[in-house]
Amino acid sequence: NAGVTQTPKFRILKIGQSMTLQCTQDMNHNYMYWYRQDPGMGLKLIYYSVGAGITDKGEVPNGYNVSRSTTEDFPLRLELAAPSQTSVYFCASSSSGGINTGELFFGEGSRLTVL
Amino acid sequence: AQSVTQLDSHVSVSEGTPVLLRCNYSSSYSPSLFWYVQHPNKGLQLLLKYTSAATLVKGINGFEAEFKKSETSFHLTKPSAHMSDAAEYFCVVSGPGGGADGLTFGKGTHLIIQP
Numbered sequence: 001n002a003g004v005t006q007t008p009k010f011r012i013l014k015i016g017q018s019m020t021l022q023c024t025q026d027m028n029h030n031y032m033y034w035y036r037q038d039p040g041m042g043l044k045l046i047y048y049s050v051g052a053g054i055t056d057k058g059e060v061p062n063g064y065n066v067s068r069s070t071t072e073d074f075p076l077r078l079e080l081a082a083p084s085q086t087s088v089y090f091c092a093s094s095s096s097g098g099i100n101t102g103e104l105f106f107g108e109g110s111r112l113t114v115l
Numbered sequence: 116a117q118s119v120t121q122l123d124s125h126v127s128v129s130e131g132t133p134v135l136l137r138c139n140y141s142s143s144y145s146p147s148l149f150w151y152v153q154h155p156n157k158g159l160q161l162l163l164k165y166t167s168a169a170t171l172v173k174g175i176n177g178f179e180a181e182f183k184k185s186e187t188s189f190h191l192t193k194p195s196a197h198m199s200d201a202a203e204y205f206c207v208v209s210g211p212g213g214g215a216d217g218l219t220f221g222k223g224t225h226l227i228i229q230p
Contacts, residue, residue: 004158040124042205042220043159058216090158102149102166102209102218106158 023091
């Protein structure tokens, strides 16, 4: 019963490098999300998806891209990493009904440092 | 538009004493409200939710919250703190229709439990 699994847990990037944060869920949830968490700032939505093949921008999408080819997977790609992207990234999912009740299921996070 | 304000960035209590974490919200409609907990190096977990039913909501681990429309508040309480309650707590408000991009997170309250 894994829930939402994120990899890697930690990563250090150099400015200008690219990488992909992986996220997979085994709950057959339609909705998936990527958030970033900065100290003292709460969570900000980067991108979300309401089903396979459908993605949309959240509040802070610049510098990121996503894809949703399957129900289970929702990778987040960082192109040309910048120090401003140093953050903790959380993937989350919810059932179609869950989003109307606010119940999201979160992964344990991926801590990214850009130097 | 909606917003949420957590009135304390840090709260420190002694084990066995009551816990009060304060949250005020702003919304132009009847909101849904939630509290999430984040233990160190973990993802967020739903504690409880208010969705226009009973104004006193009970959650997991002995926590409860009361929705007060006249005060636009949704404070989180627990009668007796336990060491395992030490964590970050987030108050969250849901936008109209509960859309996938409609959650607004507070900046968090760090709860410290003194032995």
